[in-house]
Amino acid sequence: MNLIRGCRGVGKIVLRFRLPGLIVWLGLSGAWPWLGTAHANVYATHIRLFGSLQPDSGGTVEIRYVLNEPATAGVTLEILQGNVPVRVMSLAGGGPGTVRGENTVVWDGRDMFGQPVCCGSYRVRVTAAAHGFETWTQTSDDFNLGNYVYAPTGIAVHRDPTSPFYGRVFVANGRAGPNAEFMEGDRPGILRFHADGSPVEEGAWTDGGWPWAADGTSPGDLEVGANGWLYVWDGAQQLLLRFGPEVSSASRRVAWGPGNSPQADASMTGFGLSPRSQMVRLWMAQAVTSAGPGVYGWFLDAEGVAEANDPGVLAVVAGAGSDLTVAPADVAEGAGGWLFAVQPRTASGDPAPRVLAFFYWTNEPVGLREATWTVGAGDDNLRGATAVAVDPMGRYLAVAFRGVFSGGIHRGGRVMIFDAVTGEPVATLPRTDQAYSAVAWDAVGNLYVASLSESVWRVYSPPGGNASSTLSIQTVEVTEPSLRPVLEALRYEAGQLWLALRGRTNTSYVVEGSADLRQWSPVTTVNLGSSPRREFPVSAEQPRQFYRARPGP
Incomplete structure (x- = not known):
């Protein structure tokens, strides 16, 4: 079946499908079955276990973890043998173990009956809870040294809870700042942070062993795929580089290069990755209007790279006859068969839509022209659309606008959140009239934004109380004691x-x-x-x- 057209409504989607000899209208009211609500927004990452337990001599284990924001409703730690809790420790909000940043809790090696545990592997599950906020609220600190990045051109968060890098934040700095000799945030390259904005243990900055051009596009956009790789765009060389989450030169490979360009004069800008860990798809925005503008797609292999000399498939056509009227700047894929694109229109009153959604259901997305919904045509408050990202549950769409510099401010610059299904505006984040360059979501629904004009990256928590659980990767092994009593x-x-x-x-x-x-x-x-x-x-x-x-x- 082929998707022909969708019509936007408030709280209701109407889709029209063409079957052989028949047109079928399908109305879906309320929540779609594959879409969920946002996860919790306070969560524990970087869980580490220090110490050992001996059945003959006892011992203690230090449980360390990082909270991205204060757990105002408390933290619960469960010591698990298999899936069975043998000890539960509850910490009240505002006390030790519930603060933003690194926390340490000591386990004495005893179970809930006060007896020493024995013989097996033990893991820790940390559940953090918060009363939440009434509106979208900034939880990061602009004056924290780690949040300073001179020219943030991309931002991404590791979202795999089975990885030791879960919650790690990556920010691309696309230009050299004034103090690059001694300020990591002024050095072109990739900066790595924990969820609270503190630098990772090996140091925040790395160049991954790559000669970045530092021209504002190299490094540029970046994203962590569901396959665990970090992808970084080098706009100067038209290369997409793939790194391991440690961003080492040893892990670097070219995931997409000039041999993959759909046309000789094409110039790719933003990119997006499918949310699946298998059969990962790469989407790229091609912005040159004379070289087949639109959104192109490639499948990535098990190593996370596109096949050499594969020119890709034109998924969304741009230009005459398409709702994507000119050319895209960035693209993102959402759950359930959605592609989202943004157009960076800056002229006052420009009739071109700024944000577009294309729904392809289970069909192969090839040559799409008709959008399910569009937003922003002629709206001077939505100028310079630069980046787009979908939250992991497929509910919200975040869009960064750079605006137009006039009168000392970036008019139309802002970050907006839309309903991903209907396109209805959900929220405009505070601090408008700044040049925003990138947006990303973490695994539990917090929104990360990069302000190019303010040289800072920020984190926003959505409204509402919440709780989230994280299981430690590391285990504590308690061996069988000796026969000697x-x-x-x-x-x-x-x-x-x-x-x-x-x-x-x-x-x-x-x-x-x-x-x-x-x-x-x-x-x-x-x-x-x-x-x-x-x-x-x-x-x-x-x-x-x-x-x-x-x-x-």
Whole structure:
């Protein structure tokens, strides 16, 4: 079936499909089945476990994690063996373990009954909760040194919770600043931060071993794919580079190059990646009006690169006869078969739409011309559309506008959020009339924006209370204790001596007594079950004064 046309409505989508000999209208009211609500917006990342536990000698484990914003409704830590919690620690909001930035909580190695854990692998699940905000609210600090980037041309967030890089923020700096010798934010290249804006342990700045032109497009747009790779656009050389999340030169490959250009005179600008981890698709915006403008697509292989000399497929046509009337600047794919494109129109009253949505359902997107919805035609408050990004649930669409510099401000510069299905405006973020260059979403629904005119990247949390859980990648291994028992005297009470024996679980031990340390006789047998420690009494008869234990029988 072929998608012919969609009509925009408020809270309702009407789509028309053409089947052989038949036209079918399909009305969908309310939420679409593949679309969900935004996730929680406070979350824990960079979970690390320090220390060790020994069944014979005990120990402690430090649990460290980073919160992107304060967990005002508290934090819960669950110690898991498999999927079963053996210990739960609850921390009240405003107290230790709930602040923005790095937090440390100590686990004493005991379960919820106060007994030392034994024999297995243990992970930690951190659930952070917040009361939230009434409106879209900035949670980052413009005066934090890590949020300074001289010319931020791209921003992306690692969204795979099974990766140790989960929550890492990548920002491209496209030009050299005045203090590049000693300020990382002034050096052209890629800057890496934790979710709270603090630099990563290996240092914030890297060039990935690549000679960036530092011309405002090199490095330019960047994005983390569902396949875990970081993609960075080098506009000066018309190359898309693929890096590992550590952004090392050893991980670098050319994912798209001149051999993939659809036409000799083509000039690609922004790009987007499909949200799938398998059969990842690369979309690129081609902006030269005389060289086949539009949105082109390529499949990426298992290594995250396009096949050499593959010119791609024209997915969305731009120009005459298309709702994409001139040429796109950026493109993004949403869940369920949506492509979104923006046009960077700057002239006052320009009738060209600024934001467009193309819905291709399960069809192959080839030669699309008719948009499901469009926004911004003739609107001088939406000038210089530069970047577009879809939130991971496919609900919201964020668009960055650079505006037009006039009278000391960037008129029409702003970041707007739209309903991805209907195109209806949801919010305009504060701090308008600035030149915005990039937008991105994290895994839990926070919006990241880059302001080119203010040399800063910001984070906004959507309204509403929320909670989010993150499972540690790292584990704590508690090995089987040795057969050698450890016997401890606890107290004398009512003619009995209370002892504690620690040894291997599911093992029997014989406790022996002696008066002279030469002649020993059995006193009792202790069977350890699932716990490596057991307390028990023995009769404190004279002249027996010494006790020892050995594996039975």
